[in-house]
Amino acid sequence: MKIEKLAKDLLLINGKIIDPHNRKTFDGDVWLKNGKIAGVGDVNTPKGAEKIDCSGKVITHGFCDLHVHFREPGREDKETLKTGSRAALAGGFTRVCVMPNTHPPLDTPESINFIREKAQECPIHIHPIGAVTKSQGGNDITEMGLMHREGAVAFSDDGIPIQDGAMMRIALEYSTLMNVPVINHAEDECLRAEGVMNEGIVSNHLGLPGNPDFAESTMVHRDLELAKFTGARLHVPHVSSAKSVQHIRGMKKINEKVTAEVTPHHLYFNDEALRSFDTNLKVAPPIRTEQDRKALLEAVKDGTIDCIATDHAPHTIEDKETTFDLASFGMIGLESCFGAVCKVLVVNEMAIALEELIRLLTVKPRNIMGFEADLFQVGIPAEIAILDPTKDWVFDSTHVQSRSVNSPYYGETLTGRVEMTISRGYIASN
């Protein structure tokens, strides 16, 4: 992947422009001047502008991922803000929210400030998510007010469930002061026990300890009830089970402050894939049955799930190249995201319109966080992804831009390719 600075005057011509905010699709050009939108659709071609021919391609908003792990500070061997930015650009993402389970965790206003300052040097927009409890210990809430002032856009102890219901309640109540979402990694620690994959037929066949779907759904249910009672904003991360979908669907009817996300891998794989014992498929929450996968696809279609978030979780080769029980949980996902979700949602199974898929990656996540979503307005700093939505491609190691390589997609044929991404005055070309 090549990253260059944007030309002063850049014209993207002959593209199919999909504006997911205004829900319009039309042919035309996009003119960028000094990195900002200067015209969309029918533009007066300025002389001397550099041109990029986008015939046959889609020009749309850059994607926004609410859930990535960039491992800085502490595990820069896995990923840094800079390398994570490259992975994001490769996947068409121009804006991400980084989770706070770093070392040390982002649990003070000073650490939030650290991320914000470091992010200035990166070619994508990076927003810190603050920890809910100090040291993610689950006992004492963090200085959310001060952290919010420093730039924290949400609060989460992701990686570690907030097991204590009273603490979750306090966190939700306190968060209403800042009116930002609380994101709880919902897995009851007692019920999930030593589980390393979904508890089901496959785990019984493989003899691996299982993590049942109700470990997630009971806590999701708890969180939903607490959210309703406290009036707080709850965002449910990486929903993995049909049961959770049911709870969310029911609660959304009476509470509009609930939102939910799903990962590409929970839409793409089911637990049969784990027969290979590929540790890159070891994720938390686990990849579940085909029934769960179908329920998640339905939930995306009917709006129960608001957006797609990769849960990009880089790990070193040593962390993954080991026995299944010891391998770390998580996979990278930024580079493979569009190809995977386009394949299952648009092309093959759900026949969701491309425009809708793009909304799930652009407008909807931005709305949840309150980021500007009308990105084709004149004067807005450009966040653009140029896509070839019908191109089939086989995922291989050359596509990985992350510092880590833990992906289960190697050799998979994906549909839908990100050709170029424009963000913060840079253009990345795959």
Add this chain to the structure above:
Amino acid sequence: MDAMAVERSVTRLSHEILEKNGSPEKIVLIGIHKRGVPLAARIQAKIHEISGAELQQGSLDITFHRDDYRERLVIPQVKGSDVPFSLDEKVAVLVDDVLYTGRTIRAALDVLNSFGRASKVQLAVLVDRGHRELPVRADFVGKNIPTHEDEHVHVELRETDEDDRVFLIRIQD
């Protein structure tokens, strides 16, 4: 008594107070709520008219010092006592409308004591109706009105009521 009689009494009381005490500088007037206060004000004005002296004036609310506190709970009707000057070396002339059992004056002496120690305390009243229950006597009396126990002396002053009048009321069974 009608208004003119009240006025004459006030004038006479003022003269007597000055005469008895020689120099006006050491006299202070202390009105007892509620009608003693406007009476004291009138005496103060009259004394100023007669002698040019400007006497200091204070007021006392005796509610909390009543000696019947064991039997009756009385809610104070006014905003309390006000003696915003020192009583040292002063002759404090207490002023009230009616002197009857003497218990009000005893309470007034108690309150006055909270504010300091006057060198002398004298008593001026508009009406003395007799029937003392305590050894109290007035130094200056406007009018003596002997009464029976079933009678009541009611004073009205233009500052607090319609006009200056003193009534003797007989209570029938």
Add this chain to the structure above:
Amino acid sequence: MLQQKHLLGLEGYPSEDIQSIIDTAFNFREVLDRPIKKVPSLQGVTIVNLFFENSTRTRISFELAQKRLSADTVNFSSSSSSLKKGESFKDTAQNIEAMKIDATVMRHPTPGAPQHLTEFIDAVVINAGDGTHEHPTQAILDMMSLHEKFGKLKGLKVGILGDISHSRVALSNIYGLITMGVEVTLCGPPNLIPPFIRNLGVNVNYNVDEVIEWADALNVLRIQRERMGLGLVPSIREYRAMFGITKERLDHHKKEIVIMHPGPMNRGVEIDGSVADSDQAIILDQVLNGVASRMAILYLLCGGKSSEKEES
């Protein structure tokens, strides 16, 4: 002359009676301004201060009030750890009864304890604070102070700021202020404001700047440092940034607002020292009004009763 024999709380307490207490308290305020601050009204009346929970300020305030009324005062302090709840409480109460006491001023860590006491003894019971329930004398002195400053209570806008869920001062104030026609807004960390409190007729607004703009007076509650370690308040600097009545915050608003605090203050946490010492704060007046209003309460509840005389 007050409709209720005891003063257990301000919930349902008649507004006329609150007004009587305040009016009488102003009279006693004048007594406290005299060189000799004593009246004989409660001579021969015996009052026990029954404090099951530590308190210096409230107890001293009550003791002063009692002594200025010429009452006889007896103090009983005990840490609740040395008392088994329930059993000894009844014993203690009945022992008092046996000694022919006229009135009890009680502070206890458990809500409802003073109510409980009235079932065992005949004396007048005055609640000096029952756990997280009520502290009616504090609310009365707060209202008296507001009355002193504004000349009235009805129509005022008062904000109560802090840890509402653990504050008996807040709850009594809510009951009393609403009864007297005051508009009340609660403010504080959302997890420290009881979720159903609006039912009492108060507003809730977590934004302290908006509350300052709206209010005529602000009652700033102490944030207990014990709360810090229990996960309820993240840190002192967070509380100060989000809710602290700091000089900068008040300067920013440039408005006349009366600042109250029940004490004791954590200077630099919920309130800046310079704010507490400024002209906008009536904190010391509250303390003086505390003695005056307690005198009024004792006078109105215990006055006019003959003490039991020994047969002579």
